[in-house]
Amino acid sequence: MAEFLQxxxxxxxxxAIYALVALGFTLxxxxxxxxxxxxxxxxxxxxxxxxxxxxxxxxxxxxxxLAIVLTAAAGIALEKLAIEPARNAxxxxxxxxxxxxxxxxxxxxxLIWGKDYHRLPAFTGETPLEIGxxxxxxxxxxxxxxxxxxxxxxxxxxxxxxxxKAVLATSHNRLAAQLVGIDIGFVLLxxxxxxxxxxxxxxxxxxPITLTSYTVGTMLGLKGFxxxxxxxxxxxxxxxxGGLVVGLAEAMATGYVSSAYKDxxxxxxxxxxxxFMPSGLFGRRxxxxx
Amino acid sequence: xxxxxxxxxxxxxxxxxAAGAAQAQGQGPIKIGSFLAVTGGASxxxxxxxxxxxxxxxxxxxxxxxxxRQLQLIVHDSAGDAKQAATFAKRLIEDDKVDILxxxxxxxxxxxxxxxxxxxxxxxxxxGGASVIVEPVKERKWVFKTPHxxxxxxxxxxxxxxxxxxxxxxxxxxxxxxxxxxxxxAQELAPTMGMRVVADETYAPTDTDVTPQLTKIKNAxxxxxxxxxGFGGITSITAKNYKQLAMTxxxxxxxxxxxxxxxxxxxxxxxxxxxxxxxxxxxxDLPDSDPQKKPALEYAAAYKxxxxxDISTFGGHALDALLIAVDAFKRAGSTDKKKVRDAIESTKGxxxxxxxxxxxAADHNGLDEASFKMVVVQxxxxxxxx
Numbered sequence: 001m002a003e004f005l006q007x008x009x010x011x012x013x014x015x016a017i018y019a020l021v022a023l024g025f026t027l028x029x030x031x032x033x034x035x036x037x038x039x040x041x042x043x044x045x046x047x048x049x050x051x052x053x054x055x056x057x058x059x060x061x062x063x064x065x066l067a068i069v070l071t072a073a074a075g076i077a078l079e080k081l082a083i084e085p086a087r088n089a090x091x092x093x094x095x096x097x098x099x100x101x102x103x104x105x106x107x108x109x110x111l112i113w114g115k116d117y118h119r120l121p122a123f124t125g126e127t128p129l130e131i132g133x134x135x136x137x138x139x140x141x142x143x144x145x146x147x148x149x150x151x152x153x154x155x156x157x158x159x160x161x162x163x164x165k166a167v168l169a170t171s172h173n174r175l176a177a178q179l180v181g182i183d184i185g186f187v188l189l190x191x192x193x194x195x196x197x198x199x200x201x202x203x204x205x206x207x208p209i210t211l212t213s214y215t216v217g218t219m220l221g222l223k224g225f226x227x228x229x230x231x232x233x234x235x236x237x238x239x240x241x242g243g244l245v246v247g248l249a250e251a252m253a254t255g256y257v258s259s260a261y262k263d264x265x266x267x268x269x270x271x272x273x274x275x276f277m278p279s280g281l282f283g284r285r286x287x288x289x290x
Numbered sequence: 291x292x293x294x295x296x297x298x299x300x301x302x303x304x305x306x307x308a309a310g311a312a313q314a315q316g317q318g319p320i321k322i323g324s325f326l327a328v329t330g331g332a333s334x335x336x337x338x339x340x341x342x343x344x345x346x347x348x349x350x351x352x353x354x355x356x357x358x359r360q361l362q363l364i365v366h367d368s369a370g371d372a373k374q375a376a377t378f379a380k381r382l383i384e385d386d387k388v389d390i391l392x393x394x395x396x397x398x399x400x401x402x403x404x405x406x407x408x409x410x411x412x413x414x415x416x417x418g419g420a421s422v423i424v425e426p427v428k429e430r431k432w433v434f435k436t437p438h439x440x441x442x443x444x445x446x447x448x449x450x451x452x453x454x455x456x457x458x459x460x461x462x463x464x465x466x467x468x469x470x471x472x473x474x475x476a477q478e479l480a481p482t483m484g485m486r487v488v489a490d491e492t493y494a495p496t497d498t499d500v501t502p503q504l505t506k507i508k509n510a511x512x513x514x515x516x517x518x519x520g521f522g523g524i525t526s527i528t529a530k531n532y533k534q535l536a537m538t539x540x541x542x543x544x545x546x547x548x549x550x551x552x553x554x555x556x557x558x559x560x561x562x563x564x565x566x567x568x569x570x571x572x573x574x575d576l577p578d579s580d581p582q583k584k585p586a587l588e589y590a591a592a593y594k595x596x597x598x599x600d601i602s603t604f605g606g607h608a609l610d611a612l613l614i615a616v617d618a619f620k621r622a623g624s625t626d627k628k629k630v631r632d633a634i635e636s637t638k639g640x641x642x643x644x645x646x647x648x649x650x651a652a653d654h655n656g657l658d659e660a661s662f663k664m665v666v667v668q669x670x671x672x673x674x675x676x
Contacts, residue, residue: 003509006535010501017498115333117523119555126557128534135534210498211523211555215331219496254502259492260465 002133007255013140015247016147020202021224022239023150027195029234031167031187033091037098039199040221041105045071046200047212048109051118068200075196079189109214117213139208146205147240154236167191226266230273232283241281319362320625323388325378327370327395334522335395338605339417340365345596346612356619368399375399383410389625392611394418397467407432413631415611420471424654434634434654436610436644438662443544444475446566446662447517448483456515460489460507463519472519472544488512495524501531508537515539521546526555533559549602553670560667567665570606570643575674586643610642
């Protein structure tokens with residue numbers, strides 16, 4: 001039982017991390033159907049900027065807030081300088097632009113913070129909590145808790161606020177949204193800024209667990225993308241469930257089958273989901289009029 | 291023209307004259323070609339290696355060069371990719387016509403070009419870890435390497451375990467080449483050294499959590515000691531998870547974790563972990579009679595002064611390769627490739643920071659077990675195990 005609990009905690013921790021990253025994909029996808037492959041780099045920027053500010057003597061909380069603002073600015077700059085000038089291009093072109101942006105951000109981070117890996121101190125200590133013979137780091141609870149808060153926050157934003165509905169309207173039909181007076185440019189700017197801020201928050205929360213370096217975004221972006229696909233792109237709840245499914249499956253496979261097959265698990269899940277539920281667990285079934 | 295540009299122009303002109311004079315006697319610079327993983331996942335190897343080479347080539351040139359000629363260093367960034375390494379090596383050999391190759395931060399990069407240097411008949415000093423780089427030595431006529439072989443590392447760990455009466459070992463290894471080579475050595479050496487491998491787990495270098503693997507080891511019957519095979523950030527996470535699970539067996543790592551980052555990243559989880567490492571890592575702890583103490587301390591001070599970073603054992607591999615090359619050029623009296631190769635093979639008692647090198651036709655690594663020190667992490671520092 002203790003063994004199962006330990007696998008469960010490991011799965012929940014990784015799952016919550018993947019979910020947090022997946023949520024960032026959701027926002028931009030919701031507004032523009034673009035999959036932002038620089039999302040992992042936003043996560044990296046948040047963590048590294050906080051490390052840098054801490055080293056400069058800023059206390060943790062202001063450093064974290066400042067890092068989130070800086071990353072949001074990077075997100076807005078990405079939209080303004082790279083996405084907006086290409087606004088009439090196909091979605092695929094925009095996606096390729098985000099890949100370019102991810103390489104640029106990675107290179108810049110390497111120049112600014114070097115190639116070493118860094119660690120943030122855990123928010124509430126490193127002493128593991130013992131539950132039923134298994135152990136859990138307090139930082140994992142932070143990750144899980146904040147993930148839940150963000151999902152609720154996004155739900156409120158998209159369901160209850162005019163701005164959130166404007167974002168959704170833009171995603172459904174850009175022309176119609178424009179006709180009813182929605183400022184499309186602003187909505188896009190907002191979604192990039194918000195999703196960069198989300199990514200940065202994720203990066204700060206997970207840095208005490210996973211460590212951070214200029215390359216950390218690649219892997220986290222990939223796993224987060226898996227989670228977003230499994231959950232159904234564009235759905236907040238889907239991103240969380242997707243993340244947890246991938247994380248738990250990996251941990252259980254490692255524990256009960258063999259650690260050698262761990263990385264295959266995420267991809268097998270994606271294949272199964274895409275074959276049987278092409279729009280993901282929570283995605284809207286898309287229909288095209290011909 | 292500002293004053294600075296005038297000076298720069300004058301300097302350039304003077305250098306040009308000097309170079310011209312040297313070339314007039316058929317004495318251009320001695321070309322050292324290098325390809326290293328300066329960026330990418332293995333940059334913690336390639337970055338200090340490239341910095342060390344630049345620093346010491348500059349120093350050697352300032353003190354008059356080698357054989358009266360200046361050294362010219364050409365470094366390419368392979369990003370740890372074997373294919374790029376091969377491309378750059380080809381360019382160095384064919385276009386730049388280098389006199390010697392130093393490089394390949396990883397085993398993968400090195401193995402991609404061993405055939406090439408054999409055909410080009412060019413001496414090559416590798417910085418890769420695995421023993422396969424110089425074995426079988428008959429097929430590696432032109433290939434030498436400076437880092438300790440990973441087989442030696444495992445041997446050293448097993449000897450220490452046995453001295454503490456621990457004979458049942460669990461392995462936790464990454465899926466990368468270096469990690470798996472260590473794991474393979476650990477499995478092969480176990481029966482010959484009276485050890486038993488009772489658990490064997492793997493993780494991916496990009497994992498964020500290894501508690502499931504460690505839980506399995508924790509619950510496996512009869513584990514007396516654990517050996518970690520790997521390098522980079524994931525080793526810190528492993529040490530942290532080990533502490534989180536409150537595992538009590540003595541924990542060993544191979545020499546891949548010989549940098550300060552491992553300790554700071556593990557947030558206290560590294561305390562008490564033992565590993566084999568070059569003397570460089572614990573130079574201050576060595577007795578004054580140890581011939582390696584002085585060069586190791588000098589290198590550490592020079593590196594810190596130039597880059598304001600702590601040394602890692604990896605930069606030391608590059609320094610030793612450069613020293614061996616320079617020594618060979620001097621003894622060969624020329625840059626004739628055949629003579630330089632023979633000179634490297636007859637290197638005797640050369641004191642480097644990795645150890646004391648004595649190459650022979652049967653040994654292209656040149657280090658013995660004594661060059662490896664057992665090190666323990668104490669109060670956040672690497673200390674010599676006494």
